[in-house]
Amino acid sequence: MVQMIISGIALGAIYGLVALGIVLVHKATGILNFAHGEMVMITTFVALSLLGFGLPYWLAVILTLVFAAIFGFSVETVLVRKLIGAPLLSTALVCLGLFLILGDVAVWIWGKDAHMFPSPFSDKPFSFGQVSLSPADLGPIVVCILLSIGLYLFFKLTKVGIAMQATIDNQTAAKLMGIPVKRMFALSWVLATVVAAIAGLLIAPIIFLHFTFMQSILHFAFAAAVLGGINSLSGAMIGGVILGVITNLVGIYLSSELKEAMPFLIMLLILICKPQGLFSREAEKKV
Amino acid sequence: MPQIKKNFIYLIATIIILAMPFYLGEYFLYIATLTLVFTLASFGTNILSGYTNLLSLAGATFFGAGAFATAILMSRYEVSFFPALLLAGFTGVALSLVVAIPTLRLEHVYLAIATLGYVFISSEIAKSLESLTGGSMGMGVPQVSIMGQSLDEIGLFYITLVIVTLLMIAGVNLTHCRFGRAFFAVKGSEFAARSIGIPAPKIKIIAFAVQAFYCAVAGGIYGVLVRFIDPSLFSIFVSISFLSMVIIGGLGSVLGSIFGAIFVIVTPQLLTYFGLTEIQRSIYGLAMILSLMFLPNGLVSLTEKFKFFKQVEH
Numbered sequence: 001m002v003q004m005i006i007s008g009i010a011l012g013a014i015y016g017l018v019a020l021g022i023v024l025v026h027k028a029t030g031i032l033n034f035a036h037g038e039m040v041m042i043t044t045f046v047a048l049s050l051l052g053f054g055l056p057y058w059l060a061v062i063l064t065l066v067f068a069a070i071f072g073f074s075v076e077t078v079l080v081r082k083l084i085g086a087p088l089l090s091t092a093l094v095c096l097g098l099f100l101i102l103g104d105v106a107v108w109i110w111g112k113d114a115h116m117f118p119s120p121f122s123d124k125p126f127s128f129g130q131v132s133l134s135p136a137d138l139g140p141i142v143v144c145i146l147l148s149i150g151l152y153l154f155f156k157l158t159k160v161g162i163a164m165q166a167t168i169d170n171q172t173a174a175k176l177m178g179i180p181v182k183r184m185f186a187l188s189w190v191l192a193t194v195v196a197a198i199a200g201l202l203i204a205p206i207i208f209l210h211f212t213f214m215q216s217i218l219h220f221a222f223a224a225a226v227l228g229g230i231n232s233l234s235g236a237m238i239g240g241v242i243l244g245v246i247t248n249l250v251g252i253y254l255s256s257e258l259k260e261a262m263p264f265l266i267m268l269l270i271l272i273c274k275p276q277g278l279f280s281r282e283a284e285k286k287v
Numbered sequence: 288m289p290q291i292k293k294n295f296i297y298l299i300a301t302i303i304i305l306a307m308p309f310y311l312g313e314y315f316l317y318i319a320t321l322t323l324v325f326t327l328a329s330f331g332t333n334i335l336s337g338y339t340n341l342l343s344l345a346g347a348t349f350f351g352a353g354a355f356a357t358a359i360l361m362s363r364y365e366v367s368f369f370p371a372l373l374l375a376g377f378t379g380v381a382l383s384l385v386v387a388i389p390t391l392r393l394e395h396v397y398l399a400i401a402t403l404g405y406v407f408i409s410s411e412i413a414k415s416l417e418s419l420t421g422g423s424m425g426m427g428v429p430q431v432s433i434m435g436q437s438l439d440e441i442g443l444f445y446i447t448l449v450i451v452t453l454l455m456i457a458g459v460n461l462t463h464c465r466f467g468r469a470f471f472a473v474k475g476s477e478f479a480a481r482s483i484g485i486p487a488p489k490i491k492i493i494a495f496a497v498q499a500f501y502c503a504v505a506g507g508i509y510g511v512l513v514r515f516i517d518p519s520l521f522s523i524f525v526s527i528s529f530l531s532m533v534i535i536g537g538l539g540s541v542l543g544s545i546f547g548a549i550f551v552i553v554t555p556q557l558l559t560y561f562g563l564t565e566i567q568r569s570i571y572g573l574a575m576i577l578s579l580m581f582l583p584n585g586l587v588s589l590t591e592k593f594k595f596f597k598q599v600e601h
């Protein structure tokens with residue numbers, strides 16, 4: 001039981017990271033990035049290739065994060081910048097188009113095979129009483145906690161973080177205050193892609209790396225984002241964890257088929273009862 | 288004079304389409320029938336997303352449900368093709384209520400996410416109902432036979448042509464009547480529509496039901512055309528392909544639905560024909576992005592340069 005809860009938290013926290021990227025982009029630019037999962041997939045494949053060249057793990061990780069930053073920036077400049085303020089149908093469809101393209105790109109470059117991906121954490125278990133845990137279980141949780149604290153501090157303490165928050169809150173006011181709004185948009189995409197790359201590095205060792213491996217996770221991440229509130233950064237993480245734990249427990253105690261359906265059912269329930277999510281305050285719609 | 292010209296164009300188009308079995312080879316005739324099938328799905332999606340401006344990704348759910356309903360009715364219960372197709376259409380409508388009613392209050396982003404969820408869940412359901420759907424292995428679909436005579440490709444082409452034409456005419460009439468204007472009103476502003484007495488929730492449900500019916504019928508025909516279906520029909524790619532037809536062709540335009548279907552079906556099939564299977568998806572992903580950026584009103588806006596097309600449209 002405890003073990004399942006902890007592995008649920010670990011998995012949920014990783015999904016929360018994916019959701020965090022989606023929320024960050026949506027909050028800052030109002031765009032629902034359907035291609036987020038595929039961006040995770042691409043960065044993880046880049047990491048795999050870097051490791052394939054014989055680079056040490058941590059160097060490969062750093063290079064991957066650099067690649068992710070450039071990748072996020074170029075997607076923003078080439079595709080997204082023209083679309084800010086465009087109707088949802090257009091922006092969502094551009095992201096869906098990107099989703100299709102990235103899927104094909106991955107198949108061209110890396111093929112359709114599933115790949116093993118190394119984990120930085122050993123899976124040698126140690127036990128507390130009846131519960132046996134391994135660094136592989138706890139590692140992702142620690143990384144997610146550190147990353148959350150890091151992001152929190154970034155948004156609260158640094159000048160750039162505060163400027164980004166201002167942009168998110170009110171674009172016009174931010175612009176009038178001399179904040180380079182466009183640069184903030186680009187930064188939010190860079191940040192989201194880097195977080196996505198970290199999530200990918202954590203997920204890939206758990207399940208095999210494959211060009212479709214993010215599709216079910218994307219579903220999970222959207223559910224987490226809706227659960228926490230699509231405009232709440234901390235909500236995305238917490239939503240992910242709640243979803244991870246519930247799904248794992250349902251998988252054991254009820255049925256494994258229901259486990260697959262769980263994210264969807266929870267999401268639908270939340271959408272019916274409290275569409276703005278658990279942790280998000282959103283004003284009533286103005287006409 | 289314009290009337291004669293318009294009729295002339297109609298006549299030429301009709302002859303070209305009716306004569307297709309005589310000059311197209313078997314493979315290209317198959318593509319033509321496939322294009323007709325997707326025109327139907329594209330038009331249904333256009334009603335929902337183009338006319339009413341609801342971004343739904345649930346198209347694949349209806350399409351797959353229609354395909355499976357037709358196949359199951361025909362093979363397990365020995366219902367003949369037309370009643371099975373009609374029942375499949377109504378299965379789609381029933382499903383659309385399941386999708387639409389819980390999501391009625393949702394706007395924009397939330398609707399897109401929730402309907403995406405339906406696609407995932409329907410594929411899981413199709414996989415788990417092994418006794419009916421054959422699970423992830425899929426199932427074969429029996430050949431269509433009318434009055435004891437089994438139909439060949441040419442027969443199927445004409446049957447599809449008749450069904451699609453009838454449904455398209457019905458759909459065009461629908462968009463010109465009270466409902467059609469209500470769709471546009473809801474697209475413009477839901478609040479404004481409500482304030483002049485248009486029951487927005489009802490209109491949204493109707494738009495969903497129309498999309499579901501068209502997609503389910505398209506799915507049913509797709510099944511008997513391809514002769515094999517599996518749960519991969521319930522794929523987000525199918526939903527995206529419907530939306531991309533609408534976008535590439537032109538939002539809120541009938542001619543646009545047709546152009547979109549032609550582009551989305553014919554391009555990948557031609558690429559396959561030339562041995563470039565790998566880049567199918569990215570081709571229409573790219574086409575979608577490019578048309579959104581440079582041709583926001585779709586391929587149909589190109590035709591406005593030619594006067595006669597404009598006359599056909601109206």
